[in-house]
Amino acid sequence: MYKRILAFMMICIFLTGCSGSVTENNAVVPGKAAGVSSKSFKGTSFENLELSEDYDIRQFEGMTLNFIVENNLYASILSHENEEFSAVTGINIKIKPVDFDTLVQKVNLDFIAQAGKYQLVYVDPYQTLNRFYGYLEILNPYGSNPELPQIKGLTEDFFENQTAVCSYFEEDKNIYAVPFDSTTMILYYRKDVFDKYRDRFFKEMGYDWTPGTSGFTWERYSEIARWIDENVPNELVKYGSGLMAQEHNSIFCEFSNILAAYGGDYFFDEKINTLGLKAFNNIHVLDGDFIQALDMYKKVASVSAPQSVNWNWTDLARVFRNGEVAMMANWDENYTYVEDQVHSKVAGKVGYSILPYGDVRSANIYGGSGIGINKYSTEAEKQAAWLYIVWATSKDMQLRVLKHPEGGSLPTRKSAYGDSLIKAQINNPELVSDEQVALKHMNAVLEAWKPQNIYLRPKISNFYEVEKVLNSSLHQMIEDNSESSEVAQKIYEQLEQIRAGE
Numbered sequence: 001m002y003k004r005i006l007a008f009m010m011i012c013i014f015l016t017g018c019s020g021s022v023t024e025n026n027a028v029v030p031g032k033a034a035g036v037s038s039k040s041f042k043g044t045s046f047e048n049l050e051l052s053e054d055y056d057i058r059q060f061e062g063m064t065l066n067f068i069v070e071n072n073l074y075a076s077i078l079s080h081e082n083e084e085f086s087a088v089t090g091i092n093i094k095i096k097p098v099d100f101d102t103l104v105q106k107v108n109l110d111f112i113a114q115a116g117k118y119q120l121v122y123v124d125p126y127q128t129l130n131r132f133y134g135y136l137e138i139l140n141p142y143g144s145n146p147e148l149p150q151i152k153g154l155t156e157d158f159f160e161n162q163t164a165v166c167s168y169f170e171e172d173k174n175i176y177a178v179p180f181d182s183t184t185m186i187l188y189y190r191k192d193v194f195d196k197y198r199d200r201f202f203k204e205m206g207y208d209w210t211p212g213t214s215g216f217t218w219e220r221y222s223e224i225a226r227w228i229d230e231n232v233p234n235e236l237v238k239y240g241s242g243l244m245a246q247e248h249n250s251i252f253c254e255f256s257n258i259l260a261a262y263g264g265d266y267f268f269d270e271k272i273n274t275l276g277l278k279a280f281n282n283i284h285v286l287d288g289d290f291i292q293a294l295d296m297y298k299k300v301a302s303v304s305a306p307q308s309v310n311w312n313w314t315d316l317a318r319v320f321r322n323g324e325v326a327m328m329a330n331w332d333e334n335y336t337y338v339e340d341q342v343h344s345k346v347a348g349k350v351g352y353s354i355l356p357y358g359d360v361r362s363a364n365i366y367g368g369s370g371i372g373i374n375k376y377s378t379e380a381e382k383q384a385a386w387l388y389i390v391w392a393t394s395k396d397m398q399l400r401v402l403k404h405p406e407g408g409s410l411p412t413r414k415s416a417y418g419d420s421l422i423k424a425q426i427n428n429p430e431l432v433s434d435e436q437v438a439l440k441h442m443n444a445v446l447e448a449w450k451p452q453n454i455y456l457r458p459k460i461s462n463f464y465e466v467e468k469v470l471n472s473s474l475h476q477m478i479e480d481n482s483e484s485s486e487v488a489q490k491i492y493e494q495l496e497q498i499r500a501g502e
Contacts, residue, residue, distance in 0.1 A: 045396050046088055050150040060384040061090025067120035068106060071097035073333040073409040074181040077401045078392060085391055091384050100249060111135040116376035119385045123177035123370040125165050130276055130461050133169040136176040137373035142386045149390040157413050164274040165456055166370035171275060177370025178393050179412035183331045185257060185365045186444045187211050190326045191351035193237055201227060212353030218258055218296050221356045225303040228326050242316050242325035243301055243308035247475040250312040252467055254329060255474050256365050258297050260455040261358025264289035267458050276459030285491045294484035301478045309478050321346060329355055331367060335408045335441045352444035354453055363455040364448035410445050462498060469494040
């Protein structure tokens with residue numbers, strides 16, 4: 001905190017001391033004289049921004065930009081760091097963090113009305129980019145204009161898969177958003193429980209139950225969850241496993257991990273899982289691997305907390321943090337939530353790995369989103385929003401978010417991984433200290449990002465209708481223990497109706 005205050009004071013002193021740019025009230029006014037190089041901001045998050053010598057960083061002073069974003073880790077840290085951005089630029093950033101469902105509703109309504117209420121938009125690839133890419137400002141002209149702030153390495157410095165999913169639609173031509181966060185599903189498990197009962201489990205079951213290995217399959221996950229239920233006292237942990245099986249986007253995401261682990265997918269159209277398509281054609285929910293995945297999901301559900309049929313990802317993370325569940329698949333951004341030394345009962349007791357294997361691989365769903373500009377903002381607001389995007393997605397800011405005591409969101413920029421602390425964590429994870437706690441889950445996420453482990457869900461314009469079918473059918477299957485083949489047939493028929501436009 002002291003360093004932040006000191007940096008803030010230095011910025012203010014510098015700005016008010018710029019020759020020829022101060023009024024009688026010490027307010028910096030727009031104009032070329034107020035333009036400063038990023039080299040002038042040594043020690044701040046602006047130090048390494050690429051700004052032209054003539055760029056007037058105070059030209060939008062007094063403007064307010066509204067940024068609607070899902071209530072996640074990256075947004076939480078930015079809400080604090082925005083003080084420095086406002087001190088340097090004079091732009092007031094109002095972050096509006098909301099839950100996932102509210103985000104989708106508010107963004108969609110704002111675009112449909114062409115209101116431009118939210119100048120900065122958290123662009124979910126599967127809820128916003130796929131449906132409203134035409135309502136987003138195309139960012140290519142901003143990135144190619146040397147008179148404007150530049151994103152170094154756009155798009156080469158961002159991971160290829162993440163850029164394809166978050167920035168483009170249908171073709172890698174127009175950039176609609178810059179990769180912002182990198183949420184990915186990984187396995188959380190009670191390391192204290194696994195360590196304490198390791199030898200006893202091995203003696204009874206005949207295999208090592210350490211997560212992250214190829215032998216740690218979804219089949220064994222179910223066996224381990226049942227064993228914990230039957231052998232570990234409730235005082236230590238109540239349930240072996242928990243689900244996020246509510247009729248919500250959470251159940252679709254959770255099941256997708258298992259589906260892809262067994263080699264299945266919903267559609268097999270080219271580019272549908274990366275750049276995206278307006279509509280699907282090749283439905284594959286009647287395949288054997290799809291039905292096998294349904295059977296396995298039912299098996300996992302049978303050894304999970306009964307109440308979790310109505311939990312979503314937030315509920316599951318809360319129960320895990322309270323020490324009631326030994327294993328869960330959840331988004332990596334819950335990391336600092338479960339490691340909270342003050343409120344979490346499991347802080348310091350958690351292990352992290354990629355998700356269990358199926359017959360084909362471990363599959364870990366990627367859920368990152370981009371940050372974009374509302375096409376219906378004013379021209380001045382668009383330029384101010386671009387300045388904010390350049391700053392918020394810079395390597396320095398991404399590292400700040402990662403290393404923040406409440407942070408942990410992994411950078412979307414490749415260059416950030418040249419940082420000495422990150423390299424030390426990757427090479428020697430066992431040496432992570434308490435001061436570096438925000439890095440403990442990093443290796444699990446990086447492993448999940450490997451091409452053989454990452455799962456990218458279908459990105460299609462009519463995904464809203466598709467998701468409703470999947471959420472409802474999967475949830476009903478878990479509630480009623482329905483026959484997998486019947487569930488698959490029902491899903492197929494409903495998807496066929498969507499495909500035919502009925």
